[in-house]
Amino acid sequence: ARITRDAGWTTITGLIMNDRVRKGVFACLGTGVLAMTLLAGCGGGSDSSGSSGGPGATPVAASTSIGGTVATGSAVVNAAVQIVDATGKIVNATADSAGRYTASLGGLTAPLLVVATDPAGQRDTLYSVVAVIPTGSAPTIANATTLSTALATLLTASGNPADLGANLKTLVTPDAVSAARSKLNVALASILAANGLTAASFDPVSIQFDANQTGQDAVIDAVHILPASSGGSQLTSVADLTAGIVLNQSTVVNAPLAVPPAPANYLASVTGQLAACLAGTQASCGAAIDSQFRENGYTSFATAHPDAAQSGVTLGTPQTVAFFTDNGVQKSYVAVPFTTTSGKHDNFVTVAQATGSNSWNLVGNQQQYDVVMQSSMARRHYLDADDAPYNRYEAGFSLAVSAGGVNPANLASVAISGPGIDGTAYLLPRNSSGTALFGFASHYQNTVPTGGLTSSSNTSIYRWSWKATSDATQTFTPNSSNLGFYAPTPIDLATVPPLSAYTVTFYDSAGAQIGQPFKVVNTTPALDASTGSSGAWHTLSSGTIASVLTPGGALAGAQRTLPVSWTSLDSNGINNGAQVIQVQVQAVPGSATTPSVDGWWPGPSVSPDANGLYTVTVTAGLDEYNVVQCTNCPFVALETGGSRLVSLTSLRSGVPWEDIWKVYE
Numbered sequence: 001a002r003i004t005r006d007a008g009w010t011t012i013t014g015l016i017m018n019d020r021v022r023k024g025v026f027a028c029l030g031t032g033v034l035a036m037t038l039l040a041g042c043g044g045g046s047d048s049s050g051s052s053g054g055p056g057a058t059p060v061a062a063s064t065s066i067g068g069t070v071a072t073g074s075a076v077v078n079a080a081v082q083i084v085d086a087t088g089k090i091v092n093a094t095a096d097s098a099g100r101y102t103a104s105l106g107g108l109t110a111p112l113l114v115v116a117t118d119p120a121g122q123r124d125t126l127y128s129v130v131a132v133i134p135t136g137s138a139p140t141i142a143n144a145t146t147l148s149t150a151l152a153t154l155l156t157a158s159g160n161p162a163d164l165g166a167n168l169k170t171l172v173t174p175d176a177v178s179a180a181r182s183k184l185n186v187a188l189a190s191i192l193a194a195n196g197l198t199a200a201s202f203d204p205v206s207i208q209f210d211a212n213q214t215g216q217d218a219v220i221d222a223v224h225i226l227p228a229s230s231g232g233s234q235l236t237s238v239a240d241l242t243a244g245i246v247l248n249q250s251t252v253v254n255a256p257l258a259v260p261p262a263p264a265n266y267l268a269s270v271t272g273q274l275a276a277c278l279a280g281t282q283a284s285c286g287a288a289i290d291s292q293f294r295e296n297g298y299t300s301f302a303t304a305h306p307d308a309a310q311s312g313v314t315l316g317t318p319q320t321v322a323f324f325t326d327n328g329v330q331k332s333y334v335a336v337p338f339t340t341t342s343g344k345h346d347n348f349v350t351v352a353q354a355t356g357s358n359s360w361n362l363v364g365n366q367q368q369y370d371v372v373m374q375s376s377m378a379r380r381h382y383l384d385a386d387d388a389p390y391n392r393y394e395a396g397f398s399l400a401v402s403a404g405g406v407n408p409a410n411l412a413s414v415a416i417s418g419p420g421i422d423g424t425a426y427l428l429p430r431n432s433s434g435t436a437l438f439g440f441a442s443h444y445q446n447t448v449p450t451g452g453l454t455s456s457s458n459t460s461i462y463r464w465s466w467k468a469t470s471d472a473t474q475t476f477t478p479n480s481s482n483l484g485f486y487a488p489t490p491i492d493l494a495t496v497p498p499l500s501a502y503t504v505t506f507y508d509s510a511g512a513q514i515g516q517p518f519k520v521v522n523t524t525p526a527l528d529a530s531t532g533s534s535g536a537w538h539t540l541s542s543g544t545i546a547s548v549l550t551p552g553g554a555l556a557g558a559q560r561t562l563p564v565s566w567t568s569l570d571s572n573g574i575n576n577g578a579q580v581i582q583v584q585v586q587a588v589p590g591s592a593t594t595p596s597v598d599g600w601w602p603g604p605s606v607s608p609d610a611n612g613l614y615t616v617t618v619t620a621g622l623d624e625y626n627v628v629q630c631t632n633c634p635f636v637a638l639e640t641g642g643s644r645l646v647s648l649t650s651l652r653s654g655v656p657w658e659d660i661w662k663v664y665e
Helices: 019-029 146-153 161-166 174-194 215-221 268-278 282-288 529-534 542-548
Strands: 002-006 009-013 065-071 080-084 090-094 100-104 112-117 126-130 223-227 233-237 240-247 319-326 329-339 345-356 359-362 371-382 392-401 413-417 425-428 461-468 501-507 513-521 561-567 580-588 597-601 613-620 643-652 655-664
Touching (some): 065 112, 065 126, 080 100, 090 100, 112 161, 126 161, 146 161, 146 174, 146 223, 174 215, 223 240, 268 359, 282 359, 371 461, 461 529, 542 643, 561 580
Antiparallel strands (some): 233 240, 319 329, 413 501, 501 513, 580 597
16 A cells, blocks of 8 residues: 655555455445545445444544645646535635645535636646545545546546536446546556556545656646547547547446656756746757747747747646657657736647657747647527527637738638548638638639639638537538538548648639648647537626627627626536637628628636626727737627627637627628
């Protein structure tokens, strides 16, 4: 057994029991998670309250507090933690700078569900479960991490841990948790061994740890929970994103996940050197950044990632997206979180490469031009009677191509082809205000556009999959007016492998090719629209709908700014939804002579009021990068022939999820 003591907490792990012994011990020590202090003279009854249960025996007090670490490799600072009990009662707590939280168990009835969200909106919602409250004076330990979330997900039939909140008594039992833990440890066996841990005794929930990239935390760094192509979730290793293990009750694990080719802290030196470089130490720049660095066409780190290079920025712990080899060189896609002096949280994705024994630096993605690709998920609510029957989920990808910067001044159209795209799709300059990004052509283009065409689609998202929501009464089918940014029929997601590469080509207004075609890799997981039906979404406030999105509403006229309010709580008061990081308003006029106007609230994150309601102000002409694109361009009035849209964006597995409400007048 291994004993860990920290801040008065004692955890004993390494206790291995057969079924008959385990059932008796659970009654005394009580849990599907092995956070316990061994008690002398404990009986063998099966009372889940944690009492000894023997005739005349003195009841043993149960643990009175709960705590643990919230981490996804690095600590989730100030995580908002909810402890939900079997009766639906909720206790709230906040994690500290080390990701640790604590709360009272007074009045709570097991089993328990722990839900932790990142107030910065950069990490996925995390889950943990406690089947039975342990006896003894030590706190119950319930870490909320990627691993505990995987265990919790294995308890569900759907692969969605949010389902646990309404089904705790039936799904979270000692036997079910023990079986899920056994499956998880088979999947992690090789990674555990590589980090000095043993699968036979490992418990991701009850073993207290520090988020320091060693031991359990290193194991957390080595894996991701990603959407499965068949629905639900899967656990993957950063060493091989193609060999995921589906997470649900029916899962059978036949082989362990691959061990990453480098330790969890392989970029620790690079992070320190980059921080010193950004603080003005030139010698550190050469150590952190390769002489051949190129990122989206920029050869300077500061110009490639200007937000991260601002004065006073604090860099976080890099999170590996995936390892890969390139011409025999070990490389990795990494997401580096950072916080600006204004409190805004963000991250940038780059490429690191091994330069020798235990030595790495940043080399960038080596792209010739500024093009950024990532997957996309959306839920579309229509508020007008004609379109509401077509409410749906949509999945695909976004392609951000900026006008100007390192991109050619004469750029007039952009072609992209690759997995999931029907032939070749084209992007054109937009004919709207409030954004500098190209938009997909509305109509399918058989040839390269010429003559300086512009796009009225006002979208940089290509949709390859869609599915009706539960309240829809009609099936959506793309038509000739939108086949420029929709596939003709939903694709088979199995045709889009992880880290898919796409071919991008630039053209001028005459249709002449500019430079050479180049590859863009989607480092985020490809999604199917069905994933949306199991996601946790947000609820736009009735006040926002009435005033902003209703013809004749108090704010339906032309406005320079618009307030938007929403909540992330579900019907049970559980905060399953990820933090909103951006809000968009798009106003399309009824007259073709007036351009549509976009506006954004680009963050930083805000806190909810006592009722869980968030409120922000969206400014017309301000883009998603907090850059003013126009100054005398208010949101046009909601009038006949026009429309308005409100979109809430959150991140999940690095993918933007957009919750969209739209009304046509």
